[in-house]
Amino acid sequence: xxxxxxxxxxxxxxxxxxxxxxxxxxxxxxxxxxxxxxxxxxxxxxxxxxxxxxxxxxxxxxxxxxxxxxxxxxxxxxxxxxxxxxxxxxxxxxxxxxxxxxxxxxxxxxxxxxxxxxxxxxxxxxxxxxxxxxxxxxxxxxxxxxxx
Amino acid sequence: xxxxxxxxxxxxxxxxxxxxxxxxxxxxxxxxxxxxxxxxxxxxxxxxxxxxxxxxxxxxxxxxxxxxxxxxxxxxxxxxxxxxxxxxxxxxxxxxxxxxxxxxxxxxxxxxxxxxxxxxxxxxxxxxxxxxxxxxxxxxxxxxxxxx
DNA sequence: AAAGATGGTCAAGCAGCTTGACTATATGCC
DNA sequence: GGCATATAGTCAAGCTGCTTGACCATCTTT
Numbered sequence: 001x002x003x004x005x006x007x008x009x010x011x012x013x014x015x016x017x018x019x020x021x022x023x024x025x026x027x028x029x030x031x032x033x034x035x036x037x038x039x040x041x042x043x044x045x046x047x048x049x050x051x052x053x054x055x056x057x058x059x060x061x062x063x064x065x066x067x068x069x070x071x072x073x074x075x076x077x078x079x080x081x082x083x084x085x086x087x088x089x090x091x092x093x094x095x096x097x098x099x100x101x102x103x104x105x106x107x108x109x110x111x112x113x114x115x116x117x118x119x120x121x122x123x124x125x126x127x128x129x130x131x132x133x134x135x136x137x138x139x140x141x142x143x144x145x146x147x148x
Numbered sequence: 149x150x151x152x153x154x155x156x157x158x159x160x161x162x163x164x165x166x167x168x169x170x171x172x173x174x175x176x177x178x179x180x181x182x183x184x185x186x187x188x189x190x191x192x193x194x195x196x197x198x199x200x201x202x203x204x205x206x207x208x209x210x211x212x213x214x215x216x217x218x219x220x221x222x223x224x225x226x227x228x229x230x231x232x233x234x235x236x237x238x239x240x241x242x243x244x245x246x247x248x249x250x251x252x253x254x255x256x257x258x259x260x261x262x263x264x265x266x267x268x269x270x271x272x273x274x275x276x277x278x279x280x281x282x283x284x285x286x287x288x289x290x291x292x293x294x295x296x
Numbered sequence: 297a298a299a300g301a302t303g304g305t306c307a308a309g310c311a312g313c314t315t316g317a318c319t320a321t322a323t324g325c326c
Numbered sequence: 327g328g329c330a331t332a333t334a335g336t337c338a339a340g341c342t343g344c345t346t347g348a349c350c351a352t353c354t355t356t
Contacts, residue, residue, distance in 0.1 A: 016283050
């Protein structure tokens with residue numbers, strides 16, 4: 001593989017990622033929620049059982065102060081709430097509210113709509129699943145970073 | 149395809165995009181260039197024959213003031229220079245300097261290194277090429293946006 | 297020639313992050 | 327038990343990279 005082809009792959013990957021992010025954001029807004037794309041990344045970490053600010057910070061690849069500010073914003077908008085941590089009096093558990101869950105479902109719907117459109121371009125759902133599996137194989141385990 | 153799978157695909161895509169961006173950036177820095185990821189996106193537009201600030205702004209999906217500031221930064225670091233536009237006295241053509249070309253080549257090398265690593269995870273170069281072709285099929289033509 | 301559109305810059309503002317300093321609680325070690 | 331150190335979280339200030347608004351020079355249309 002020539003070097004220039006690697007840049008082509010990079011460009012395609014980032015174009016697709018940017019487009020997807022934008023359209024999910026638009027879809028979430030269209031369903032009556034306000035926010036910015038970073039919310040979604042936070043929600044995926046908070047979804048199962050909540051998380052501490054520090055855990056969220058590591059997930060997002062930002063400082064804990066940055067994560068704390070994001071949580072403050074989410075609290076103000078009613079998507080999450082802070083609870084005392086059951087086993088650590090220093091920490092606080094950030095959990096999704098019902099509205100937070102509703103927003104997450106809206107994001108899933110919007111994402112599904114976009115991905116459905118890809119079936120047409122790729123030839124079918126099987127190709128989309130294959131793409132998903134390939135990406136999962138090379139996806140890192142580390143923090144989710146902004147793409148530029 | 150269930151909605152939650154679409155979010156899984158989104159997460160994998162953005163994780164890969166973020167990782168790739170980060171590692172290309174690291175590789176470029178390791179080769180003696182300073183900058184930030186946005187430079188690369190600008191270079192791909194400037195590479196063939198240069199572009200005006202307005203064209204660059206459209207490519208990046210930012211205002212022309214934002215693009216102008218980026219160009220100012222690139223000029224200060226010696227990667228590009230502004231020339232009079234051959235057919236429009238209002239406009240100025242922004243073109244890569246020799247150092248700008250060298251930086252572009254460094255980015256290509258770094259990208260190739262990362263992508264080479266994917267061959268192992270995916271099973272071979274043929275799979276990487278297939279991934280590239282699939283992504284190219286769903287990549288939008290519009291401006292390149294930040295991924296969150 | 298006049299009127300509007302377009303390319304570019306200057307200036308100010310702002311969002312979202314950072315670094316630095318600090319308190320409260322937990323943990324490890326003697 | 328008691329002390330030293332690490333960790334969770336917040337407050338405050340600062341910075342970076344973008345935005346909006348205003349403006350001038352030049353091109354295009356009529």
